[in-house]
Amino acid sequence: MEIQAAQILPNDIDAERSCLGCMLLSGDCIAPVFERIKNKDYFYRPNHQELYEAIGALFHAGKPVDVITLMNELVKRGTLELIGGAPYITELSGAVPSTANLAYYIDIVIEKYKLRRLISVSSVTATDSYAAVKDSKDIIETAEKEIFNIAMNNEASAMAQMKDILPDIYERIDEYYRTKGRVQGIAMGFKELDRLLGGLQPASLVIVACRPSMGKSSFSHNVAGYASIKNNQATAIFSLEMSKAEVAMRIISSEAAVDSEKIKRGEISEEEFERLNSTMTLLERAPLYIDDTAGISVAEVRSKCRRIKDLKLVIIDYLTLMSSPGRKNENRQQEVSELSRQLKVLARDLNVPIMVLAQLSRGAATRSDHTPVLSDLRESGAIEQDADVVMFIHRPAYYTDSQEQDKTLAQIIVAKQRNGATGSIELTWKAEFTRFVDRSYR
Numbered sequence: 011m012e013i014q015a016a017q018i019l020p021n022d023i024d025a026e027r028s029c030l031g032c033m034l035l036s037g038d039c040i041a042p043v044f045e046r047i048k049n050k051d052y053f054y055r056p057n058h059q060e061l062y063e064a065i066g067a068l069f070h071a072g073k074p075v076d077v078i079t080l081m082n083e084l085v086k087r088g089t090l091e092l093i094g095g096a097p098y099i100t101e102l103s104g105a106v107p108s109t110a111n112l113a114y115y116i117d118i119v120i121e122k123y124k125l126r127r128l129i130s131v132s133s134v135t136a137t138d139s140y141a142a143v144k145d146s147k148d149i150i151e152t153a154e155k156e157i158f159n160i161a162m163n164n165e166a167s168a169m170a171q172m173k174d175i176l177p178d179i180y181e182r183i184d185e186y187y188r189t190k191g192r193v194q195g196i197a198m199g200f201k202e203l204d205r206l207l208g209g210l211q212p213a214s215l216v217i218v219a220c221r222p223s224m225g226k227s228s229f230s231h232n233v234a235g236y237a238s239i240k241n242n243q244a245t246a247i248f249s250l251e252m253s254k255a256e257v258a259m260r261i262i263s264s265e266a267a268v269d270s271e272k273i274k275r276g277e278i279s280e281e282e283f284e285r286l287n288s289t290m291t292l293l294e295r296a297p298l299y300i301d302d303t304a305g306i307s308v309a310e311v312r313s314k315c316r317r318i319k320d321l322k323l324v325i326i327d328y329l330t331l332m333s334s335p336g337r338k339n340e341n342r343q344q345e346v347s348e349l350s351r352q353l354k355v356l357a358r359d360l361n362v363p364i365m366v367l368a369q370l371s372r373g374a375a376t377r378s379d380h381t382p383v384l385s386d387l388r389e390s391g392a393i394e395q396d397a398d399v400v401m402f403i404h405r406p407a408y409y410t411d412s413q414e415q416d417k418t419l420a421q422i423i424v425a426k427q428r429n430g431a432t433g434s435i436e437l438t439w440k441a442e443f444t445r446f447v448d449r450s451y452r
Contacts, residue, residue, distance in 0.1 A: 020125040021054035024105075025118035030061050031106035032115065034077060034099070039112050040069050046116050052123040057093040061102075064089070077103060124160050131156045155309040196243060196323050196363055199236030201448050202435045203422055207399065210323065210363035211429075214398035215354045217329075219368040219387060224403045225420070226367045227252070228444040230325045231261050233365065238298035239265065243322035246299045248311055250331035254302045260444050261298075265289045269442040305333040308352040312359070321362055326353070328367035329393070347392035354396040368393065370402070380409045384425050400426040405439060420446055 029047070032039040044066060050059035064083045068075045077099055084090040084099075093099070135153045138144050185194070195209025210216055210233075220226050230247070238245040249257050263270040266289040268282045278286070299318060303310065315321055326332070334345045334352075357364040370386040382402040387393050394400060402423040407415040420439040424432045437446045 019054065019129060020122045022118050022122050023055060023058075025115045025122075026053050026055065026058045027102055028106050028115040029112070029119055030058060030065070031102040031104075032109045032112045033065055033075060034080065034103040035106060036109050037075060039109055040065065040075060042112060043116060044069065047119060052119055054122065054126070057098070060084075060087075060089050060093050061099075127160050128157070131160070151307055151309050154313050158309065158312060196237055197241060198233045199240065200422070200435065200437060200446070203424075203437075206424060206431065206433055206435060207427065208430065210365065211398070212361050212363060213358045214363045214428075215350075215357045215396055216363055216365045216399040216401070217368055217387070217393055217397040218365060218401050218403065219370050220382065220403035221370050221408075224405055224408065225439060225444070225446065226403055227327050228260070228264065229403055229422075229446055230327055230365060230367055231257065231264060231444070232446055234298060234323070234325055235261050235265050237323050238296040239292050242297065244297035244299070244318055244320050245323040245325065246301065246315055246318055246321060247325045247327065248306055248314075249300060249302045249327050250304060250306060251327055252302065254300045257300050257302070258293075262286060262289050262293065264443050264445040265292070267440075267443050267445070270444060271442070305331065307333050308349060308356055312356055315356075315360055315362075321360065324357075324360070324362055324364045326364065326366045328369065329353075330369065350393045350396040380404070380406070381421075382423065382425075394426065397426060398428045399424065417441075 029043055033043055047053075047062070050062050053059045053062055061080070061084075064080060064087060065075055067087075068079055068083055073079060081090060081096055081099055084093060090096070131153060134156075135149060138149045138152075139146075193204045193209035195207070195211040197204050197209050198207075218226055218229060227249075234245045234247055237243040247257060252260075259273070260270065263273060266282070266285040268278060268286055272278050272282070273286070297318075297320075301314060311324070311326065315324060329349060330346060332349050334349055353364055353366060368387065370382050382404055384394050384400060386402075387400070402421075402425055404421040404423055406419060406421070407417045418438045418440070420437045422435045422437060424434070426432065436449045438449050439446055
């Protein structure tokens with residue numbers, strides 16, 4: 011089969027002409043075009059690209075846009091003849107069927123632009139693949155990132171008048187009223203904490219941070235178990251520190267309330283063995299997914315999450331072990347800042363809460379009062395800025411040898427909640443089961 015040599019890239023010249031013509035006919039058409047058509051590359055023909063930029067120069071300078079002012083601007087730029095001269099500009103304003111159809115013309119221009127970008131990405135992917143210089147993983151990741159950017163292009167929410175927003179707000183308030191006492195987000199299984207946060211909310215970035223050995227991984231496994239086993243909510247764990255088998259073993263031990271060390275030594279009773287079997291039967295049916303790719307990127311997380319049907323919760327353990335391809339020359343603080351921003355965007359894109367584990371700096375360990383504060387967040391203040399919720403896990407007994415200190419006391423400190431109150435909740439830490447439970451159940 012022969013391959014056609016010179017295929018014309020997707021375009022619609024009439025739609026491009028109509029967009030430009032609408033802007034010349036009505037000043038009300040200019041802002042909608044620039045709101046969605048963000049640069050000259052959306053136009054296929056070079057003369058249309060130049061016209062777009064010239065109109066933009068007038069518009070952003072606060073000058074009127076019409077046939078005369080546009081011709082004058084093009085003369086100053088030395089491009090009037092290049093775009094087809096004065097006759098072409100006059101022709102544009104007369105070629106518009108109706109300015110009422112502007113949104114339709116814009117849609118066509120954007121669609122053709124996206125198709126051209128997809129072709130470009132595919133071409134680069136094919137070239138890199140034939141060259142075989144880059145690893146296949148890097149090629150796939152770059153392609154996925156570019157395709158995602160194309161998909162998200164022009165998807166920003168439009169400005170809405172309050173009266174158009176109110177119906178959704180009314181439905182939400184009505185839902186709260188009808189379900190008094192019930193957690194509206196993803197319940198974590200801790201009564202007081204769920205009450206304070208209202209559960210983990212869709213599209214939110216939730217940071218859970220602490221010093222090493224405080225139990226951040228255990229906390230996230232407890233949340234994952236509750237969501238997937240108790241509430242049958244699809245949950246994805248991305249474990250960059252432990253293998254899938256290690257994560258599974260810890261979840262089984264925790265859910266069955268069987269000492270993990272006893273399991274490893276084979277020193278479990280018949281009754282404990284039955285509990286482990288029962289727990290594994292429940293986990294077989296639970297929509298719980300575990301990925302242990304080392305140094306996973308946000309693009310890879312996004313790709314894998316999109317394959318999970320009806321995903322409700324994502325957990326990443328932990329932030330600074332993630333990679334950020336293409337930013338190798340930046341310092342770690344800049345890299346973590348970018349990861350934080352990307353994860354926030356991903357939470358909104360997937361419309362699920364993303365719980366990201368993080369380590370605190372040594373500041374908390376060296377202070378006389380070891381209680382963590384927001385400034386202890388390691389690597390980047392951007393984490394605090396991007397997060398909707400920041401929680402710290404603090405076990406006071408960890409820092410003392412005193413026998414009087416309750417070794418089971420754990421504090422979950424909600425240091426930031428963008429849409430609610432902050433506070434501290436006490437839980438009980440059961441080290442032998444790597445499990446946190448409500449204080450009343452100790």
